[in-house]
Amino acid sequence: MENTKNMYLELGIDEKVYDFCEDILVGLKERFEGIDANAEFNQLKVLNAMQKNRVSEMHLAGSTGYGYNDDGRDTLEQVYADVFKTEAALVRPQIMCGTHALNVAIAANLRPGDELLSPVGKPYDTMDEIIGIRPSKGSLAEYGISYRQVDLLPDGTFDYDNIAKAINEKTKLVTIQRSKGYATRPTFSVKQIGELIKFVKDIKPDVICMVDNCYGEFVETIEPSELGADMVVGSLIKNPGGGLAPCGGYIAGTKECVEQASFRLSSPGLGKEVGATLGVNQSFYQGLFLSPTVVAGALKGAIFAANVYEKLGYRVVPDGKESRHDIIQSVELKTPEALIAFCKGIQSAAPVDSYVTPEPWAMPGYDADVIMAAGAFVQGSSIELSADGPLKEPYAVYFQGGLTWYHAKFGIMMSLQKMYEAGIVKI
Numbered sequence: 001m002e003n004t005k006n007m008y009l010e011l012g013i014d015e016k017v018y019d020f021c022e023d024i025l026v027g028l029k030e031r032f033e034g035i036d037a038n039a040e041f042n043q044l045k046v047l048n049a050m051q052k053n054r055v056s057e058m059h060l061a062g063s064t065g066y067g068y069n070d071d072g073r074d075t076l077e078q079v080y081a082d083v084f085k086t087e088a089a090l091v092r093p094q095i096m097c098g099t100h101a102l103n104v105a106i107a108a109n110l111r112p113g114d115e116l117l118s119p120v121g122k123p124y125d126t127m128d129e130i131i132g133i134r135p136s137k138g139s140l141a142e143y144g145i146s147y148r149q150v151d152l153l154p155d156g157t158f159d160y161d162n163i164a165k166a167i168n169e170k171t172k173l174v175t176i177q178r179s180k181g182y183a184t185r186p187t188f189s190v191k192q193i194g195e196l197i198k199f200v201k202d203i204k205p206d207v208i209c210m211v212d213n214c215y216g217e218f219v220e221t222i223e224p225s226e227l228g229a230d231m232v233v234g235s236l237i238k239n240p241g242g243g244l245a246p247c248g249g250y251i252a253g254t255k256e257c258v259e260q261a262s263f264r265l266s267s268p269g270l271g272k273e274v275g276a277t278l279g280v281n282q283s284f285y286q287g288l289f290l291s292p293t294v295v296a297g298a299l300k301g302a303i304f305a306a307n308v309y310e311k312l313g314y315r316v317v318p319d320g321k322e323s324r325h326d327i328i329q330s331v332e333l334k335t336p337e338a339l340i341a342f343c344k345g346i347q348s349a350a351p352v353d354s355y356v357t358p359e360p361w362a363m364p365g366y367d368a369d370v371i372m373a374a375g376a377f378v379q380g381s382s383i384e385l386s387a388d389g390p391l392k393e394p395y396a397v398y399f400q401g402g403l404t405w406y407h408a409k410f411g412i413m414m415s416l417q418k419m420y421e422a423g424i425v426k427i
């Protein structure tokens with residue numbers, strides 16, 4: 001592979017960096033085979049759902065105006081339902097992002113006087129305003145919906161005793177976040193989530209269990225909806241959009257829950273019947289089709305990075321050997337210089353805006369400057385290779401994505417190259 005090596009050198013990778021990385025990869029062969037086997041299964045799952053629903057060329061076209069009788073949209077929703085093994089699904093470009101999908105799913109299924117419970121600690125930051133943890137106009141709190149939270153035990157496991165105590169006659173919906181997001185707890189496996197759902201339903205069978213599935217889709221061969229979740233919710237500019245969906249979100253679940261969500265998303269009385277897809281159907285289908293292999297590439301990138309930086313003495317979460325339940329990797333880089341160099345490397349490896357130099361910046365909602373690297377085809381897409389981190393102790397970078405494994409690999413090599421050039425690491 002002398003030619004390939006020369007390409008890396010031409011692209012600015014030092015021979016020492018290259019050799020160090022290739023050496024790490026030798027030890028990852030078996031892990032990667034396991035990831036490929038998962039992707040193969042998930043590819044067949046998606047293909048099967050598409051064939052079963054007789055996806056045809058006509059479905060790839062879009063509708064305008066009200067979007068009545070959009071067969072492409074309705075069939076895609078049935079494909080999603082089959083992939084997630086649910087009765088129904090709502091998959092729409094009108095769902096603006098993951099936060100919007102979560103808001104629709106939760107708000108649609110609660111009424112004044114009901115209570116929402118998070119048995120897995122504080123949810124993703126953007127949920128604070130939805131719930132009213134941070135007061136906000138239109139929050140659930142303003143509509144008389146209360147909220148309760150049970151934190152995880154210090155070892156990151158479920159606090160079953162206190163969860164049992166927290167469930168009461170008002171508890172209507174339980175929200176379970178699969179991915180750690182940008183918190184420090186572990187990400188839950190689908191099996192763990194299934195156990196938690198069973199525990200909750202044994203106490204209160206009619207409670208709705210919803211899983212925030214962001215970053216988790218296709219990482220395993222089963223989804224939380226196969227182990228009792230009434231709804232799984234996510235963003236199409238993350239895993240299931242496969243990098244091709246230009247926007248959108250999904251809610252897959254029971255007929256009742258999805259119907260409630262559809263009346264909230266559009267309007268009571270209208271529900272799923274309206275909603276033009278304009279030109280997005282093809283990218284939604286094609287993105288879902290590619291998603292299992294895209295997720296596999298992102299996972300390989302995360303594992304590669306964990307092993308590279310672990311070997312250099314940095315704390316990485318998850319560690320180099322741990323099993324994976326989402327596509328996010330964090331590396332504690334210890335100094336601002338290292339964090340900045342890392343992000344510069346990711347940026348300079350991008351297909352778009354590679355010549356741009358990312359700089360730390362004050363961002364609303366953050367108490368420290370934040371540096372972000374992204375050179376993406378879809379704005380803000382985090383299934384594409386991207387990295388960010390706040391400039392404060394322990395200078396952790398969070399990164400995820402990569403539409404192809406080779407791009408993820410190059411990005412990580414470039415991050416190391418920039419740290420090497422700055423004299424931060426010795427190889």
Ligand SMILES: *Cc1c(COP(=O)(O)O)cnc(C)c1O
Nearest residue numbers: 097098099124179181212214235
């Ligand atoms: C990304 C994410 C969200 C919110 O999604 P946006 O598209 O950024 O609004 C919610 N929960 C988790 C776990 C996420 O990773």
